[in-house]
Amino acid sequence: MELTDKELVEGCLKNDRKAQKALYDKYSAMLFGVCLRYARNRQDAEDIFQESFVKAYGQLNKYSHSGVLAGWLRRLFINNALNYYRYDKSYLCSTDVESYDVGKETLNVDNYSTEEIIKAIEQLPDECRTVFNMVEIEGYSYQELSQMWNANQNTLRGFNFKAKRMLREYFEKMDKRRY
Incomplete structure (x- = not known):
C-alpha cells in the first residue's frame, strides 16, 4: 500500500528511512526533470537535485499541508536551481532585449517528440531558457x-x-532536414 503525502511527510520528520525512500521514489523523476530544465548541463542538474533533496528533507517541517506536496517540492527545487547560479553573472544577465517586439509568439510543437523539444530548450541561452521555463x-x-x-x-x-x-527557428531547420 502506498503512503499518502501526509504519511510520507510525517515519516520523514521522524527520520524513518522507508518514508524517506518512498518520498524519493515517488517524486524523484519529476523533480529531476525540473533540475534538468534549469541546469546548464546534466552534471549541474545532478548536483542541484542532490542538494535540493537534502534541503527538502531538512525543511519538511515547514510544509503546511495546505497545498500539494509535489508543488511545494517543485518550488523548492526551482528556487534551489536558481540559487545555484545566483552569483554567476552570466546566468541571468541584463542583456538588453527590450528592443524585441514582444507580441504574441506561438509555437506548434505537436509534430515533435518530447526528447526533441527538450533538446531544443537545452540549447537556449541560459537567461532565455530560465525565463521560458518559468513562464511557459x-x-x-x-x-x-x-x-x-x-x-x-x-x-x-x-x-x-x-x-x-x-525555438521556432530551430524547429523550422529540423523541418527542412526532415523533408
Missing part, C-alpha cells in the same frame, strides 16, 4: 519573476520572446 512550463507571471529577480518585466518578456523565436 511552470506558469509564473512576469510580475512574479520581476519581483523574484528584481528585473524589469519587459526585459523578461523579451527573454521569453527571444526563446520562442529561437
Whole structure:
C-alpha cells in the first residue's frame, strides 16, 4: 500500500528511512526533470537535485499541508536551481532585449517528440531558457519573476520572446532536414 503525502511527510520528520525512500521514489523523476530544465548541463542538474533533496528533507517541517506536496517540492527545487547560479553573472544577465517586439509568439510543437523539444530548450541561452521555463512550463507571471529577480518585466518578456523565436527557428531547420 502506498503512503499518502501526509504519511510520507510525517515519516520523514521522524527520520524513518522507508518514508524517506518512498518520498524519493515517488517524486524523484519529476523533480529531476525540473533540475534538468534549469541546469546548464546534466552534471549541474545532478548536483542541484542532490542538494535540493537534502534541503527538502531538512525543511519538511515547514510544509503546511495546505497545498500539494509535489508543488511545494517543485518550488523548492526551482528556487534551489536558481540559487545555484545566483552569483554567476552570466546566468541571468541584463542583456538588453527590450528592443524585441514582444507580441504574441506561438509555437506548434505537436509534430515533435518530447526528447526533441527538450533538446531544443537545452540549447537556449541560459537567461532565455530560465525565463521560458518559468513562464511557459511552470506558469509564473512576469510580475512574479520581476519581483523574484528584481528585473524589469519587459526585459523578461523579451527573454521569453527571444526563446520562442529561437525555438521556432530551430524547429523550422529540423523541418527542412526532415523533408
